[in-house]
Amino acid sequence: MRIGILKEIKSEERRVALTPGGAADLVGRGHQVLVERGCGDGAGFTDEEYITHGATIADSAQSVFDQADLIVKVKEPQAEERARLSEDQVLFTYLHLAADAAQTAELVERGVTAIAYESVVGPNGGLPLLAPMSQVAGRMSIQAGAHCLESSQGGRGVLLGGVPGVAPARVVILGGGVVGRNAVQMAVGLGADVTVIDRDVSVLEDLNSRFGSALHTLHSSGGALEEAVLGADLVIGAVLVRGARAPHLVTTEMVKQMRPRSAVVDVAIDQGGCIETSRPTTHANPTYLAYDVVHYCVANMPGAVPRTSTFALEHATLPYIAMLADLGPREAMRSNPGLRAGLSICQGQVTEPAVAESLGLSFTAPEEVLGLSLTAA
Incomplete structure (x- = not known):
């Protein structure tokens, strides 16, 4: 051939x-x-x-x-x-x-x-050809988010891991799949205050077993999700529905109420994005400001x-x-x-x-x- x-x-x-x-x-x-x-x-x-x-x-x-x-x-x-x-x-x-x-x-x-x-579905029911790039994007999402929080990038001027005597940034990760797990690993490793939200209790149990008290887990519900997002410095959108458009879990009204100059990284943007105010960006121009929130929505993050x-x-x-x-x-x-x-x-x-x-x-x-x-x- x-x-x-x-x-x-x-x-x-x-x-x-x-x-x-x-x-x-x-x-x-x-x-x-x-x-x-x-x-x-x-x-x-x-x-x-x-x-x-x-x-x-x-x-x-x-x-x-x-x-x-x-x-x-x-x-x-x-x-x-x-x-x-x-x-x-x-x-x-x-x-x-x-x-x-x-x-x-x-x-x-x-x-x-x-x-x-x-x-493409693997023998164990996973998505083997999506997984490697999800791993890369999940890890990169924390790097990108930390950069977005710098004041020179329009962010709140918050260091992700804080320093002794100063609280770390609050990171909320929507979805505990491959992207979410890798984002958690990076964010916890940098010393951030990390919360992951997922609707699958078994996913949350697995993450809790792996990261213990270094990670907060929340079952996905409207009230819990909104409260976590509004209190976050950085929100990572890591939601995947196989083959389908990503659902808008974070609405425009929620974004309007987020902390001024907080940041969102929507890894689901190639499937339409899970944050309603997201629109695709490129590595050449990766961010924009919407409702005083820095948005990073590069559709091919691993390309960096x-x-x-x-x-x-x-x-x-x-x-x-x-x-x-x-x-x-x-x-x-x-x-x-x-x-x-x-x-x-x-x-x-x-x-x-x-x-x-x-x-x-x-x-x-x-x-x-x-x-x-x-x-x-």
Whole structure:
């Protein structure tokens, strides 16, 4: 199979979907790996390294689109990339379609087969291709939040961990999943006063067992959440609903009542955000002020540490890329229900129920478009 790797063009995105070592693995399996010239520069991988490991260098993105059967990316295809996709191609990347009607409509129109990293389900029921970037984003959220609280960034001028005799900052983390756990680890490590809120009692019990008295846990309810948010110096939005748009847990009215120059970091922004006043920002212009609260809403946070992120992402995605290439996309999805769960668009139809529901579109089961018996699947 011809596997195409593109240079990411989303603002300030420096990750790459495949390292030279990953290319060598796929070439060793008998596949051709075609990489756009300079695609690895941002993450520290040279064209010469790719060539040494058996990849072929393409002089342009168009050349990759013209030749590749399977296109593997990091971020969702931008408008100019979507226009180059054809119906006989498979796209494997982060998509986050539930909050992006325009992208969804165009991928449906192009007839491409689109598989979303964030919706692939692992053998244990987790989200193995989302987890590594959630780990990075969770840890980065505390770094970013601490920076936002500095007065030079418009913040309250509060040091996250405080100093002897001065209270630490109050950090409230919404969601105790992968992002939330990693945010807790960083915030507790820096000495902040940390509260995590989740609706799953077992998640809270696990966090309490791990962090003990260094962490406050709250069961998610309207009153408890509002009280915690209004008293916070820093709020981390770490809520995930697989494949769907994130719910607005923090309303505009709540933001209006937050401490002046406090900060929010909405890690869920690529799924629409869980703070009502959030809107996507970039690494070039990461923050804005709304109702006297500093908002950090970068939709590709791990792109700021592209080398770490590229290795972490590839460790998770490479087995699935190999499966798609070795078996062919349809057979791979037929034989692996977890991979099939990531199928979001196929043959001009939306095959992810959460996306269809979020955007008010019709839904077709992936088993149907793949020619599988619904009862057998």
